[in-house]
Amino acid sequence: MGAVTMHDESPGKTAYLTRKLAALGILLTSSGAVYAIAVLKNQWIVLGLSVLTVAAMIMIDRRPTLKRRIGEPLRQERGLLLVSATVLALAAPLPLRGDPYTLHVLVMVGISMILAIGLNFQVGSTGIPNLGFAAFYGVGAYASSLLAIRFQLSFWLAILLAAAIAAFFGFLVGVPSLKTRTYHLALVSIAFGLMVYILLNNLAFTGGPNGVKDIPAPFLLGQSLFMSIRIFGLTYPMQLNFYYLVAFFLALTLAAAHCLYHSKVGLFWNAVREDEVAAKCSGINVSAVKILAFCVGAFFAGIAGSLYAHYIGYISPENFNMNVSLLILGMVIMGGMDSIQGTCAGAFLLTIAPEKFRALTDLRMVAAGLIIILMLMFRPAGIIPQRIREYRGLLPLGRDTDTDHE
């Protein structure tokens, strides 16, 4: 290759280090931006930062060379990034000791992410237009609360049962939805969402419009999560407990989503989304695949519902109405259909925005609707679109290995 160098370090080793540093650098920059958006109080700075970040992501997505330059180190340093991201996520709330409000917002962001990922299985991966997703969210919340109150079940058991019950409701919605037409699906989902809302509002055992209150706190190692916590000698508000609780479940959700996407399940979901008839004739049991999407999505909605209920301590049917369904849908559409990172980005932005831009409160739904329309018209793929599947490490080595096609 060139002249013999004096150093022992081959160019390979510096490249190796640069790659790691680049990956870490990208992680830190993006995390920093996200953190700043979440933590800062000045509305204008936050707005500016958000617009900048979104614009940057879209611009990077549009320039293949830039995208590759950034994508390479990220892809190759998966392990390092995972560990670093986990450390960052665990450490992030620690400086926020005196800011329970921001901690609360972060908890809600986490719950929204779980919700959005759940819906993403249905809308993004499988192409099922579910306009009543909040119903599963509500079923999970109510099931968990009532199980904990009436049967004195521990939170940990209640959340699992609630998620299972929600998944069962997913099955109930899935069955009538198996007849093809898109708008039939949309209609059944709306009808179901409204039915659940009406039932929650009217049934005695769900408390009617007053909802359910005094939902018991989760307990861990004998400690109630509603109590403030001491770490390294410092006292933290109780929101910190829930931050870690939600982060834990979010991690599980992300892992599950990742596994499903990269498995036959994810591939079949996509095939059904792209062309049901071709999928059928290729040997895919489309009905089973669709029902699976309904159940899995509903399951995670149930998890989110239970977390919400045991965190806030009080739920009412208003928390699970049509507007909520549309908001979650907006998160998936805006963030990126079928893309896990995109969905999380959408969940983050649409949860932070109403909190940060209090002045906008009245126009919140208008803004959300307009954003969705604009995204659908000009960038239906979302902020972080889903990429073509990669099979790194599984491709046969040799002259015919793939070339980049970004």
Add this chain to the structure above:
Amino acid sequence: MTLFLQLFVAAVIVSCLYALVAVGFTMYVGVINLANFSHGDACVMGAFILMPLFILVSSLGWLGTAGALVIVLLFLVVSALTGLWGVVIYRILVRPLLNSPRLILLLATVAAGQVIREVVRVVYPNGSNPQVFPKILPQGGLELGELSIGYDAIAIFVITIAVILGLNFIIRRTRMGMAMRAVSQNADVSQMMGVNMDWTVTIVFVIGSALAGLAGLLNGSYYGITKFSIGSGLGIKGFSAAVIGGLGDFYGAIIGGFLLGFIEVFSAAYIPDGSQYQDVFSFLAVILFLLFRPSGILGEKIYEKV
């Protein structure tokens, strides 16, 4: 017995309203295969356009002598304005997305409906609360023994029949109607035969939105109040009725509307605690139809086009 007849009258009125919305919705499906989920919210426009116009007209003192004529004019103006709104929705939202996957369009109309709803709520003074709707339909009524039928109910029925007959005439006897039918059968061939797609679809939106506006208007007049959120309710019922009757079928929508209206009113009356759950019954009916007869009552059996 009188209870039954009274309920019958109520059911007819509710059915008329649902049928009007359903016909509009089913037209979108039939002609351009679009599920327009902003359709219900066009009803809101109708109601909320009428109210300020009515205030204007009454403050100008026009309601005195030629009162009835003015009312009729108001009806026409509101329907026309809502129809115009339909053109806006078509040009700005639907047309650019006609070549996108249907899911995208559907979601866009859902978002559009929400925007309409919220803009009305924010812009109209005291928009979040229910609004008193002027009594523009004739007051008083017939007394047949113990049965009372309001003139407003009769008016609604008559108007609905007139609209349906009018639409039927348009669809069957005019060139525009033929164009609509042709496009709903086969859009590509129709274009090749010289049908102007753009204009045909625009007309569909005008008619559809006008119907929605009229329904919203009548709904407000009959109940005496209206709210920015009636669109969602009416819209859902309209879609449900259209589905039950057979998506894309004009007469199916009418039948669906009546079926839904009757199920709702009678289940609310005869099933204990029914009124709280009347929506649940309607939705159950819809879901049962989707399960066992997805093509609806009049729709052709759906054969997957391969």
Add this chain to the structure above:
Amino acid sequence: MSEPIFSVQDLTMRFGGLTAVDRVSFELYPNQILAVIGPNGAGKTTVFNVVTGLYAPSEGAIRFKGSTINGLAPHLIARRGIKRTFQQSRLFDNLSVLDNVLVGMAATARHNLGKAILRRDLLARELSRDIEHALELLGSFSREMRTSHRKRAGDLTPGDRRKLEICRALASDPTVLLLDEPAAGMDPSETAELMEDILKVRTLKHGIGIILIEHDMSVVRQTADVVVVLSYGKIIATGSFANVSSDPAVQEAYLGTSN
């Protein structure tokens, strides 16, 4: 002469008042290429749709490998070994070329959902094997598609789309392959390539039977062993291309007398 691997007997399909397929019968033997020709609207694609389970036949029997498959769901029929392509290519446009072929393997026995979720290590090994198999299959039809396997299927040229559809169908080693107007819209060089591909299928997959709907008579003449002529849902002639094309009824209905 061996047993037919596939046959339809008095197959009838009615849509309301319209009889699209009227008592159609034919047999397909291993390694045989059977062409179905006839004017547009004669019911050819409907036969495919019925046979692949998209519609349940109004009357008649469909027999495959010795058993009757009437009324089976499409995915079950695919799993038994009947795969098809479509008149207008139905690819998974937003997925990669490789993914399209991998989906085609869904029809093989070992791909069940439970395993997909639970046994991931096993999956990686199987996946490598599947990918290798898929790439090989792609390579035998187009070196370019094999190298560009990450390309989005929607971005392919029409010729490549057809090849990909065929690869997807062949990915599960089917016993019968149904090709619906594969030469539609192709220029002469593409048509020649297509004919090579069709014959290549026969060498790649021993014993496979192919049913081909086509309008392009050069393709039919050069590839088909048996020709079945459909008109208004009925069979009006069966036999070799030479016999069928000189049949006056066929000429009147379809070919025109100048042939």
